Amino acid sequence: MGNNKRYAIVLDSSKCIDCKACTLACKMENDVEIGAESYRIWVSLKVKGSYPNVSMEMEPSQCQHCENTPCQSVCPTQATYKTPEGVVLVDYDKCILCKACMTACPYDARFPSHHHHAIEKCTFCYHRLAEGREPACVETCPPKVRVFGDLNDPNSEVSKLLATKKVSQMKPDRNTRPRLFYIIG
Amino acid sequence: MSHSEHAAPKNGLANLITYNKDIPAYPYIIVGLILLGIGGIGALLALFKGHAAVYNVSREMPWGLLIGTYAYFVITSTGLAFIGGLAHAFGYEKYGKVSKRIVVMAVAILLAGFTQIGLELGNPLRMVWMFITPNFKAPIFWMGIFYSIELVILFVELYLVFMPNKSNHKLSAIVGFFALLVGTIATSNLGYVFGSLNARPFFHGIYFSTFLVISGITAGAAMLIIVHNIVFKGRIPSELNDTISSLAKLMGMGIGIMIFLYFWKIMSSLYTEPQGSYEAVMAMLAGPLKLNFWIGEMLLAVFIPLIIIVTNSKNPAMLKIAGISFMIGLFFTRYDFIVAGQMPVLREPLPGSGVIADSAGLAIYSPSIVEWMVYALGWGVFLTLYFAAEKFLDLNTSEHH
Ligand code: SF4
Numbered sequence: 001m002g003n004n005k006r007y008a009i010v011l012d013s014s015k016c017i018d019c020k021a022c023t024l025a026c027k028m029e030n031d032v033e034i035g036a037e038s039y040r041i042w043v044s045l046k047v048k049g050s051y052p053n054v055s056m057e058m059e060p061s062q063c064q065h066c067e068n069t070p071c072q073s074v075c076p077t078q079a080t081y082k083t084p085e086g087v088v089l090v091d092y093d094k095c096i097l098c099k100a101c102m103t104a105c106p107y108d109a110r111f112p113s114h115h116h117h118a119i120e121k122c123t124f125c126y127h128r129l130a131e132g133r134e135p136a137c138v139e140t141c142p143p144k145v146r147v148f149g150d151l152n153d154p155n156s157e158v159s160k161l162l163a164t165k166k167v168s169q170m171k172p173d174r175n176t177r178p179r180l181f182y183i184i185g
Numbered sequence: 186m187s188h189s190e191h192a193a194p195k196n197g198l199a200n201l202i203t204y205n206k207d208i209p210a211y212p213y214i215i216v217g218l219i220l221l222g223i224g225g226i227g228a229l230l231a232l233f234k235g236h237a238a239v240y241n242v243s244r245e246m247p248w249g250l251l252i253g254t255y256a257y258f259v260i261t262s263t264g265l266a267f268i269g270g271l272a273h274a275f276g277y278e279k280y281g282k283v284s285k286r287i288v289v290m291a292v293a294i295l296l297a298g299f300t301q302i303g304l305e306l307g308n309p310l311r312m313v314w315m316f317i318t319p320n321f322k323a324p325i326f327w328m329g330i331f332y333s334i335e336l337v338i339l340f341v342e343l344y345l346v347f348m349p350n351k352s353n354h355k356l357s358a359i360v361g362f363f364a365l366l367v368g369t370i371a372t373s374n375l376g377y378v379f380g381s382l383n384a385r386p387f388f389h390g391i392y393f394s395t396f397l398v399i400s401g402i403t404a405g406a407a408m409l410i411i412v413h414n415i416v417f418k419g420r421i422p423s424e425l426n427d428t429i430s431s432l433a434k435l436m437g438m439g440i441g442i443m444i445f446l447y448f449w450k451i452m453s454s455l456y457t458e459p460q461g462s463y464e465a466v467m468a469m470l471a472g473p474l475k476l477n478f479w480i481g482e483m484l485l486a487v488f489i490p491l492i493i494i495v496t497n498s499k500n501p502a503m504l505k506i507a508g509i510s511f512m513i514g515l516f517f518t519r520y521d522f523i524v525a526g527q528m529p530v531l532r533e534p535l536p537g538s539g540v541i542a543d544s545a546g547l548a549i550y551s552p553s554i555v556e557w558m559v560y561a562l563g564w565g566v567f568l569t570l571y572f573a574a575e576k577f578l579d580l581n582t583s584e585h586h
């Protein structure tokens with residue numbers, strides 16, 4: 001599938017209302033098992049300052065689909081691989097559960113799945129993309145925190161946001177070149 | 186000593202079997218079998234209940250005791266292969282005199298290590314994919330390759346030391362050299378298995394690749410000193426005195442280099458608080474791993490053996506204590522380095538983040554009973570195989586080169 005797309009998500013955390021619809025949608029869509037450590041995406045809640053000068057900040061996140069991919073680099077069987085669009089996936093049948101990828105991922109985005117008997121993580125809902133649908137977390141979010149699209153298409157919403165907004169990426173010091181961008185202004 | 190004489194075997198394996206009534210191997214074989222039993226139950230629990238149900242490793246700490254014990258065993262084996270290589274390839278006659286013990290022990294301890302990784306991997310059978318769709322850039326791929334080659338080389342060495350034949354000297358030298366070389370590559374690559382983890386700065390750099398090789402050779406020397414004391418009941422035959430004191434020197438030198446490496450690793454992880462390394466080293470110096478570090482790593486693996494080696498270099502009984510102290514301490518060395526490197530959590534443990542950490546923000550881990558049982562399996566494999574070899578094979582090398 002030699003297409004020319006480069007998928008990414010741009011997030012505006014300031015819109016997040018911490019409703020957790022995205023985490024739930026992800027669990028339902030991908031049949032992610034129940035368990036404190038079994039989750040593909042999360043919403044962290046940061047409380048800043050002290051009473052009476054307090055504020056709250058939400059930080060929704062997931063696998064960053066790193067362009068320089070620490071998890072894929074250490075996977076001995078190529079169970080972890082990248083699609084032509086740069087989506088990082090796991091071929092469950094090849095995973096020996098050595099957990100090197102979990103240890104290598106700077107974002108703690110991976111976990112062992114009992115269903116698949118393999119390592120699992122966010123797939124950008126790759127199975128939906130061919131049908132022209134967006135990832136479940138993107139589609140479900142009421143205030144539209146996440147925008148999904150193709151970085152190679154200058155007219156895509158993600159390209160426009162990146163062209164006009166100030167953004168940051170998580171842990172830039174890790175040199176992973178994430179495909180998740182956070183609007184900061 | 187009335188060990189059976191070594192008769193050059195001509196008619197295959199049967200001729201190799203002997204019975205060494207003076208070697209007190211049975212207590213070790215019995216302990217080995219008990220540990221095998223305990224470990225066997227642990228292995229069954231892990232296989233049937235699933236790793237997640239019986240191991241305490243977690244999302245925050247994916248690698249635990251079994252990676253530590255895997256490293257403990259396989260690195261000791263390559264350390265032994267290194268010492269064997271010095272004998273066969275570089276003419277260190279003092280080590281040549283114990284070459285059979287070196288090779289047999291290296292094989293037994295490598296197999297012990299394989300039990301640990303076999304039960305640590307969730308799907309060991311899928312390793313076939315390492316050959317169908319290998320990732321040549323992945324250090325774990327090379328770990329599999331190098332340790333497998335090492336096992337094959339050690340089996341060839343085993344064949345050569347038990348079937349000595351004058352024309353084989355050159356071959357022994359070549360095989361011994363490759364055991365040393367591949368073993369060293371395998372172990373330094375194991376350092377790179379950790380060093381290649383982008384998320385874990387504590388493991389980055391040359392430190393672990395070097396430290397693992399040096400501490401492995403030291404462990405090999407320690408194990409040889411211990412078993413010679415056991416086999417000869419503390420009365421080392423005079424022809425082996427220089428071997429034992431040379432092994433003690435090797436141990437002392439190894440510990441000396443370890444101190445040097447420790448010092449600079451700790452300094453460079455403390456000063457200016459580099460993120461990831463600082464938290465890991467502090468976990469060892471003053472955090473949840475402090476008893477392991479100060480008592481296990483420092484007291485047992487460094488100070489006690491070093492003081493004994495310096496003050497009692499010609500006293501085999503004391504050297505045996507140094508060896509045992511080192512091998513106990515080394516367990517903590519291996520365990521701590523794996524655990525400490527993963528302790529700094531990768532995301533803040535905020536509400537909603539899913540991250541589980543202690544109040545200092547470090548990942549929480551202590552091995553489960555089943556993990557300890559699998560560790561027992563490793564010792565069971567080693568003790569049973571090695572001491573059965575002592576009892577039923579002639580491991581004295583009558584003459585070398
Ligand atoms: S965030 Fe982690 S799992 Fe996702 S691509 Fe990067 S390293 Fe891999």
Ligand code: SF4
Nearest residue numbers: 075095096098099101
């Ligand atoms: S756990 Fe599976 S996906 Fe991760 S590195 Fe090992 S084989 Fe690859």
